[in-house]
Amino acid sequence: MMLDDALLAQLKTVFTALERPVTLAWATSGHARQPELVALVRQLAETSPLIQTRELDTPSELPYLRLERDEMATGVEFLGVPGGHEFTSLVLAILHADGKGKWPDAGVLARVRRLKGEHALRTFISLECENCPEVVQALNLFALANPRLRHTMVDGGLAQEEVARLGILGVPSVMLGDRLVSSGKASLADLVQRLESALGVEGAPAEEQDLGDFDVVVVGAGPAGASAAIYAARKGLKTAVIAERVGGQVQDTKGIENLISVPYTEGPKLAAELATHMREYDIRLLDHRRVRAVGDGPLREILLESGERLRTRALVVATGAKWRELGISGEKEYLGRGVAFCPHCDGPSFKGRPIAVVGGGNSGVEAAIDLAGITAHVTLFEFAPALKADQVLVNKLTSLPNVTVVTNARTSRIMGDGAQVVGIEWEDRGTGAIQTRDLAGVFVQIGLSPNSGFVRELVATNSMGEIVVDEKCRTNVKGVYAAGDVTTVPYKQIVISMGEGAKAGLAVFEDLVLA
Numbered sequence: 001m002m003l004d005d006a007l008l009a010q011l012k013t014v015f016t017a018l019e020r021p022v023t024l025a026w027a028t029s030g031h032a033r034q035p036e037l038v039a040l041v042r043q044l045a046e047t048s049p050l051i052q053t054r055e056l057d058t059p060s061e062l063p064y065l066r067l068e069r070d071e072m073a074t075g076v077e078f079l080g081v082p083g084g085h086e087f088t089s090l091v092l093a094i095l096h097a098d099g100k101g102k103w104p105d106a107g108v109l110a111r112v113r114r115l116k117g118e119h120a121l122r123t124f125i126s127l128e129c130e131n132c133p134e135v136v137q138a139l140n141l142f143a144l145a146n147p148r149l150r151h152t153m154v155d156g157g158l159a160q161e162e163v164a165r166l167g168i169l170g171v172p173s174v175m176l177g178d179r180l181v182s183s184g185k186a187s188l189a190d191l192v193q194r195l196e197s198a199l200g201v202e203g204a205p206a207e208e209q210d211l212g213d214f215d216v217v218v219v220g221a222g223p224a225g226a227s228a229a230i231y232a233a234r235k236g237l238k239t240a241v242i243a244e245r246v247g248g249q250v251q252d253t254k255g256i257e258n259l260i261s262v263p264y265t266e267g268p269k270l271a272a273e274l275a276t277h278m279r280e281y282d283i284r285l286l287d288h289r290r291v292r293a294v295g296d297g298p299l300r301e302i303l304l305e306s307g308e309r310l311r312t313r314a315l316v317v318a319t320g321a322k323w324r325e326l327g328i329s330g331e332k333e334y335l336g337r338g339v340a341f342c343p344h345c346d347g348p349s350f351k352g353r354p355i356a357v358v359g360g361g362n363s364g365v366e367a368a369i370d371l372a373g374i375t376a377h378v379t380l381f382e383f384a385p386a387l388k389a390d391q392v393l394v395n396k397l398t399s400l401p402n403v404t405v406v407t408n409a410r411t412s413r414i415m416g417d418g419a420q421v422v423g424i425e426w427e428d429r430g431t432g433a434i435q436t437r438d439l440a441g442v443f444v445q446i447g448l449s450p451n452s453g454f455v456r457e458l459v460a461t462n463s464m465g466e467i468v469v470d471e472k473c474r475t476n477v478k479g480v481y482a483a484g485d486v487t488t489v490p491y492k493q494i495v496i497s498m499g500e501g502a503k504a505g506l507a508v509f510e511d512l513v514l515a
Contacts, residue, residue, distance in 0.1 A: 002039065002040075002043070003040070003043045003044075008043065008046070008047055011044070011047040011048075011091065012047045012048065014091065014095070015047050015048035015050070015051065015094070015095075016048070017095060017098075017100045017101075018048055018050040018051070018094075018095070018098050018100065019050070019098060019100075020050065020069065020070070020098050021050050021051075021052050021069070021070075022050060022051055022052070022067060022068070022069055022094050022097045022098055023051075023052045023053065023054055023067070023068035023069070023071075024041045024044060024045065024051065024052070024053050024054075024065060024067065024068075024094075025053070025054050025055070025056050025065070025066050025067075025068050025073075026038060026041055026053070026055060026056065026063070026064060026065045026066075027055075027056045027058055027059055027060035027063075027064040027065075028055060028056070028058075028059040028060070029059060029060045029061065029062060029063050029064065031061065031062055031063055031158070033063050033080075033081050033158070034063050036063070036081050036083075037063040037065060037081045040081065040082075040083070041053050041065065044090075044094070050098075051094065054068075060079075062079050062080060062155075062158050062159065063079070063080055063081055063158075064077070064078070064079055065077065065078045065082070065090075066078070067093055067094065067097050069097050069098070073150075074097050074143065074144055075143035075144065075147065075149055075150040075151060076093050076097065076140045076143050076144060076151060077150065077151065077152040077153070078090065078152070078153045079122075079152050079153065079154045079155065079158075079159065080127075080153070080154060080155025080157075080158045080159070081155070082153060083127055084127030084128060085127060085128070085129060085130055085132060085133050086125060086127055086132065086133055086136060086153060086155075088133055088137075089133050089136045089137050089140065089153065092137055092140070093137075093140045093144075096140065096141055096144050097144060103141065103145075104141065104188065104287075104288050105286075105287075105288075107209065107286075107289075107306050107307075107308060108188070108192065108288045108289075108306065109145050111192050111196065111201075111306060112141075112142050112145045112146050112149075112192065112195075113145060113146050114201045114202050115142075115146060115148070115149065115195055115196065115199045115200075115201060115202070116199050116200035116201055116202045117148065117199060117200070118148040118149075119148070119149055119150070119176060119199060120149075120150045120151075120152070120176075120177075121139055121143075121149065121150065121151045121152070121174060121175070121176055121181070122151075122152045122153075122154050122174070122175045123135055123136050123139055123151065123152070123153055123154065123172050123173070123174050123175075124154045124156040124159070124162075124163060124166075124168050124171060124172065124173045124175065125153055125154065125155060125156060125171050125172050126155075126156055126157060126171045126345065126348060126349075127155060127157065128344075128345075128348070129171045129172065129344075129345040130252075130344065130345065131171075131172060131184065131185040131252070131342060131345050132171055132172040132345070134185070134186070134187070134188075134251075135172040135174065135182070135185075135186050135191065136151075136153045136172065138186075138187075138188040138191050139151040139174065139191065140153075141188075142191070142195070156168065156171060156349075166178060166180075167337050167419045167420045168180075168336065168337070168349075169336065169337050169338050169340070169346070169349050169350070169420055169421070169440070169441060170183050170184055170335070170336040170337070170338075170339075170340045170345070170346040170349060171345055171346060171349070172184070172185075172186075173336050174186075174191070174194075176198060176199075179198075180336055180337070181194055181195065181198050182194050183335050183336025183337075184335065184336060184340070184341060184342065184345075184346075185252070185341075185342065185345075187244045187245045187288070188244075188245065188288045189244040189245070189288045189289060189290055189305075190244070192288070193290075193305065209307065209308045209309070210308075210309055210310070211240070211284070211286070211308050211309065211310040212310060212311075213238075213299065213310070213311045213312070214238045214239060214240045214284070214310060214311070214312045214313070215232070215237035215238040215239065215312070215313050215314065215508075215512060216228075216229075216232045216237050216238070216239050216240075216312060216313065216314040216315070216316060216505075216508050216512075217239075217240045217241075217242065217302055217310065217312035217314075217315055217316070218232070218239065218240070218241045218242070218316040218318055219241075219242045219243070219291055219302075219315070219316070219317050219318065219319055220241075220242075220243055220248060220317065220318035220319040220320060220451075220484070220486070221241050221243035221245070221246040221247065221248065221274065221275075221278070221285070221287065221318075222247060222248030222249060222250055222274075222318065222320050222484060222485075222497065223248075223250060223270075223274065223484065223494045223495075223497040223498045223501065224318040224320070224483040224484025224485070224486075224497040224498065224500050224501035224504070225241060225243065225248070225316070225318035225319075225483070225484070225501060226241075226246075226274040226275075226277065226278055226501065227483075227497070227498045227499075227500075227501025227502045227504075227505065228316045228318055228481075228483055228501035228502070228504040228505040228508075229241045229278055229281075229283050229316075229501075229505070230277060230278060230281060230283075230505070231501070231502045231504075231505025231506055231509075232316075232505040232508055232509065233281035233282055233283050234281065234505075235505070235506075235509040235513070237508065237509060237512065237513075238282075239281075239282070239283045239284070240283070240284040240285075240286060240310060240312070241278065241283055241284070241285050241286065241287075242286045242289050242290075242291060242302070242304065243285070243286070243287050243288075243289070244287070244288065244289065244290060245271075245287060245288070246271055246272075246274060246275040246278075246285070246287055247267065247268070247270065247271020247272075247274055247275070248271075248319075248320045249320050249321065249322075249485070250267045250270050250271050250274075250494065251267055251268055251271045252267060253266070253267030253270075256270060256494065258493070258494075258495070259494055259495055260495055270494075286304070286308070289304050289305065289306050289308070290304065290305045290454075291303070291304060291305075291454050292304055292305045292454075293454075294315065294454065294455060294458055298313065298479065299311045299312070299313060300312055300313075300315055300479065300480075302315070313479065313512060314479050314480075314481065314508045314511070314512060315479065315480045315481065316473075316481045316482065316483060316501075316504045316505070316508065317452070317455055317459075317467060317475075317480070317481070317482040317483075317486055318482065318483045318484045318486065318497075318501060318504070319450075319451035319452065319454075319486050320450075320451055320484055320485045320486055320497075321448035321449055321450045321451060321485040321486065321492070322448065322449055322451055323341045323444065323448065323449070324444075324446045324447050324448055324449040325444065325449070326358060326411055326414075326444055326446065328411060328412060328413055328414060329412075329413045329414065330413055330414030330415060330416055330421070331414055331444070333414075333416065334414055334416045334420065334421045337416070337419065337420040337421060338414075338416065338420045338421025338422075338440060338441045338442060339414060339421060339441070339442050339444065340441060340442070340443050340444070341443065341444055341445075343357075343367040343370050343371050343443055343445075344370070346441075346443075347370065347371050347374045347375070347443075348374060349441075350371070350374065350375050350440055350441045351374050351375065352375065352376050353375055353376055353439075353440040353441070354375065354376050354377040354378075354379070354438070354439040354440060355371060355375045355377075355378055355379075355439055355440060355441040355442065355443060356378070356379045356380070356381060356424050356437070356439050356441070356442045356443070357371065357378060357379070357380045357381070357442075357443045357445055358380075358381045358411050358442060358443070358444050358445065358446060359380075359381075359382070359444065359445035359446040359447070360380060360381075360382030360383075360384065360386075360387040360388050360389060360405075360407070361387075361388045361389055361445070361446075361447060362388075362389045362390060362393060363445045363447065364380060364382070364389070364445035364446070365380070365387060365389035365393045365394060365397050366389075366393060367443055367445045368380045368397055368403060369393070369396055369397055369400065371443065372397075372400045372402055372403050375402075376402065377402045377403070377404070377439075378400075378402060378403045378404070379403075379404045379405075379406060379424075379437060379439065380397070380403065380404070380405050380406065381406050381409045381411055381424075381426060382405070382406070382407045382408075382409065383408075383409065383410060383411075383429075384407065384408070385407055385408045386407055387405065387407065406426070408428065408429045408430050409426045409427070409428065409429065410426060410427040410429055411424065411425075411426045412425050412426055412427050412434070413425040414442050415436065420440075421439070421440060421441055421442060422438060422439075422440075423436050423437055423438045423439055424436065424437055424439060424442055448485065448492070449464075449465060450464065450465045450466045450467070450485065450486040450487075451486055452465050452466065452467050452482075452486050453465075455467070455480070458477060458480065459475040459476060459477050459480055459482070460475065460476045462488055466486065466487055466488045467482040467486055467487045467488065468487075468488050469481070469482050469483075469487045469488060469489065472503060472504075472506075472507040472510075473487070473500060473503050473504035473507050474507060474511075479511075481504045481507060481508060482504070483497065483500040483501045483503065483504040484497035484500055484501060485497060487500070
């Protein structure tokens with residue numbers, strides 16, 4: 001890839017933050033894309049006198065690049081040319097190698113440094129994958145924070161033999177040797193937890209850190225959570241926000257064209273603006289964290305999985321929703337080995353092979369249409385007697401020659417051979433007959449599930465797990481509020497979530513101060 005003049009000028013500004021030399025070291029390779037890597041390295045070196053380059057003595061079959069600092073390897077490596085969505089990963093790695101850029105806070109870094117043993121992690125990615133950079137960037141940070149970890153981004157498109165040997169059918173896939181540690185979209189909080197489980201933790205658990213008392217704690221930092229926190233802080237309430245990642249599901253949204261007064265924006269940009277807006281106020285932001293337990297009483301204690309704890313007079317749950325799972329045999333076992341949730345990221349892995357899509361709503365039908373252009377054949381399964389998608393989408397789907405629609409079908413099992421998916425089993429709800437079909441992958445597209453699990457024993461929820469709220473976002477428990485997609489409020493839209501978050505913040509103020 002060649003960087004244009006506008007991007008080079010932008011990088012020159014970005015890299016003014018560097019204070020110490022960072023070396024981009026590449027290996028000799030006869031691969032056809034090697035000249036592209038070398039050209040990229042040299043162009044980056046032109047943007048700052050503190051970005052140095054050198055050629056390694058050891059050759060590599062594929063283009064290989066590593067970052068060095070103070071003449072020592074940092075543990076951050078790229079096997080392939082980090083272009084496409086991964087170019088940002090390379091730029092951030094350069095900044096992070098000098099300690100610049102945005103880092104997790106001390107509590108998260110302490111967990112990373114306590115991971116047991118010396119390990120080499122590899123993340124297999126596609127340069128077209130929009131979920132991959134978040135995983136690559138998080139693991140690069142882990143390698144920089146913990147000298148006993150090494151992390152390599154691997155372009156799966158260039159390492160096809162290794163991808164086939166490992167049975168990888170989805171990206172990003174994080175491998176520890178030949179063992180799959182994480183597959184698919186994952187937040188930094190997810191990755192810390194998965195590595196703690198996979199690698200173990202050295203020493204005794206850290207003593208719980210007391211973060212103090214607050215008037216209001218908001219769990220979640222998407223549109224609803226950010227809005228609730230801003231409104232509460234503007235009213236003078238001592239406010240904290242706990243979140244896995246700022247923006248929540250907004251981070252995964254491409255184009256946004258229905259946020260009133262903003263004709264067009266994109267999810268990551270809106271998420272960054274939510275973070276910027278919250279920082280304008282005295283809000284304690286605790287990101288990359290999950291709540292472990294919520295206590296009772298007027299001053300409610302909240303325990304975090306990180307070992308930290310804090311107390312609050314009011315709790316606002318704004319944790320949004322996640323992809324709903326089928327909950328059937330084989331789904332979790334073959335995640336990343338034929339079971340997928342993102343057709344855009346994982347569809348290319350099934351080129352020329354038969355697959356299934358489960359779900360006949362708009363998302364399922366749209367996924368089936370997209371995948372029909374890549375795969376050999378798509379079978380779409382719908383539980384109801386008819387597809388629920390908009391008719392224009394149904395018409396498009398049924399016009400495709402390599403699509404079969406099966407309605408009134410209860411998917412009962414995803415079949416595998418121990419290494420990857422080989423088929424699917426379903427029940428005909430009309431006759432009760434059990435049927436199977438051979439295929440290579442299953443894409444689950446059955447909507448969203450509210451992230452309410454950590455409070456389901458505390459507050460009332462409906463049959464779908466949505467938190468029941470009144471017109472002021474109050475739950476059935478005094479001092480506990482909820483807003484956004486995690487609640488029973490209809491129409492899961494960004495603009496509605498923002499309004500509901502504002503209502504929650506104002507309701508907290510009304511109940512704590514004006515009552």
